[in-house]
Amino acid sequence: MKNGGDLVVETLSALGATTVFGIPGQHALGLFDALTRSDLTFFSSRVENNSAFAADGYARATDQPGILFVSTGPGALTALAGIQEAYASGVPMLIISSQIPETGLGGRRKGLLHQLDDQKTSASNVTKSQETIHKASSIPYAIEDAWRTALTAPQGPVWVEIPEDVLLDETSLPTPGTLQIEAPHLTPHPGSVARAAEMLSQAERPAIIAGGGVRRSGDVAQNNLQQLAEILDAPVICTPGGNSALSYDHPLSLGGWIEDRYVTEVLENADVLLAVGTSVGEVSSNYFTMQPRGRFIQIDAHVRVLESNYPGLGIRADASIALGELISTLDNAETIATSSWDGQTSSQLVEAVRHRIEQRLQDQDLKHEIGVMDAIRAAVPDGALTYWDMTIAGYWAWNVWDARSGTMHSGQGAGGIGYGFPSAFGGAIGLGQRVLAVSGDGSAMYSIAELAAARQHNTPVTWLIVDDGGYGILREYMQDTFGQATATELARPDFVALSESFRIPAVITDAAGLEDSLRQAWDADGPNVVVLQTTLGMWKPTHN
Template structure:
């Protein structure tokens, strides 16, 4: 115990927690460690809810899942060295998917900073450098007086477009020594608006108004901008009579059942060819990266208008009119310019209206899949969708079921979450845990048996905090998607087959209710699990296959 604690004085750790509380934080995720004990001691005296994870990487995923449903930064506290490094893969997903997060990491005492001067436990040559690839900004606090300002700046940076995680590290002695300033109260954060340049808006409106075959790719930026952005997108699509596809991160940005909706079929060649044929292609809130470009196979022949809050992605893969802006502000500005300008050209997709083109493409996709012997896979996806409420939040791992969901999941009134940014496995269950804490309602996590083993320890956290998460583990005996990739590429597989536990018995050993289900009873078992209290697990032994995109020439007839 420090002298400050003995005499009841506030410490640097108290000041960190007080600042987070004043900014509006309600929940903290993380794991204690030797150098971070000053933070956890203060946390124990605060009104903040603490969710105790079992692995730092999973704690980062949980903070990510919390942030996605609360529109406030997820707060993650990790200890020095191994704890901080273990969290980086989870933080990478937040960085790649623009999820706001405040990462508070402890550091060795200041006397040891500077690279192996003292030979201290957990010491790194430059811990902050390790975080540089996965956070927007990085800060080291050397004096308690700087804590409120740095944490406040971190909160603002995390929420500013493009959103993302921010790294703040504090040496052990700063956390334990007396805090000489009073606690901050009711901190108010004002975010700068990322508005588009007027000249670029005018040019985009001119191009879209004159387009005969306009089309739209809606990404996660539209979704993160909120309902106003989604309404502006719908109005713009209808005004232009433009087909719309949503990326995995953009699921819910445009209604799945809208006559102009191509759903989430960004990985389908028929849909890719629609965007190649567009004379003006609007991509908003997406990096047009690996997945949203259908693995770079898309080659637009028309004019590209690319809107994103992250300037580094503009024209990174395709030339075009790049506009750095928040999706909502850009969409509203372009919509207004078109509404107050010349009437848009009537769309004509080689004799088809956009709605008829969309209906045709969706029939082509359905017909192609029908010839691939995939009724079992489609049945499983229908069962999952039919079993959960329309307002359900679902969290998906990088597994075959998750890839099906990327393209086919109709979110309706809920929300779809996956690790489509960085693509690390083990995301679903811990992020769902964080989401359920934030929503205070039941959510669904879907994993394969391989990805489930990454986060199986968090069953203890779910049980400890009685979190309402239903976890569906689809057990096919290995890394199913990698099995397909390797077999297709090399004709054989290596390292994809796994010895795994009895998941039902393992979950029950944590005190978590678990059921072995099958395709015939999946709907009933999921519905029963949804009505239960606390965490529960369903294990479905089955093998799913991926669908194969077509590569034949788009038929415009």
């Protein structure tokens, strides 16, 4: 007889899952034992929040839900910080957590190991939905529903918890068989599309902010974005989540300089500003310094973000569908206004803004920082995936990284550190090819234990650790604000020796040797580490 754990893995396999991340735990033993009777491949991390980051990185690489198995109480709580990033960034994940036995649920019995008063409530802040399964017959249907919910826009993590005895109890329920799940599409209201098209067709200075929702909607959305920009002759700026949604070499692309004041002024001067797939939150609004003077249109799959920061016309829809319908409506418009920015065409404006940004960076003596970013870009193949931690190099990447035919991912949704390496671990597993992780020495220590996981699974991840001896970005913030930094300087290990103790090749380099070191690492087998000992400064996003 099979048990509840078998039903879990059978249902996941029926849905098309192949890969599971996590760490075993006492109440979840039935779940992990069932893996031995399934075709699912399990990848063991060393800390639960890193398992969550790995599932996140896998989902971003494959467009399939990342599957995470966690145990009750401490294991579940430790995973929440990683799950928060997926929730904030709209990454589909399915978390299967164990629970204490049925007899202990609801506070009727205290003192059970790992017991929480209400574990599901703990997960409610970072997941789209939460479900506790009480009977084995509910398992296939609950997991099927959770899979659909995770993939339904706005995508995100979904929580399913199963008591220990339900996982272990025998059941005669048959195997689900193949399950075909199609997530529903969010179509915009026709009246809202017509109104948005009317506003855009009359605009003389239209501009577009492209967020993560555009990129997550795939090639169709990105092609639609380019087509719409060309129809309107509108400059486009990409948020960190929307990195390279419009090719950086397109004449209408302002790249990723969302934090630059020159770009902010363009957006403020637009008579119609269209934001697609973004909440226009703290970073995407240049820390709320942006104050649009024209009319504002916002398209997003998440209804609660519409007009959350700026008033205007809110449209709830998938980015690809909304952009496509705007294009169709504009194709039938009688006239579309000719764009003009104080006598400049949009492409001339974009070229001028790019030049101003480049000149300002030169005036701030940032050749070293630009050289480091250029070296990384030159060494990494065009189609590669990169995963960036919340570190100064990552902040530079938000603005300057041209993903080209690859994709750039970072932990900017929730902003927690430690994202880079474990998410890249998951991405490399999903792709089956090498990816790049970038961390600072401070954030690297959050996930240093995952070198063991990378070695165990021989995962092709190149980890660039920029070692400046502390929390570099916090040092910058505190020095700028208070004139001195406090508690930002860190004792750290010899990263090369530590990596080699895990039997992982590692080298130390300087800015001049960075490109060659990364190229050699890229051509190697399995995991490897490149340590760059340098201090990177931040640019000043103002005119002076």
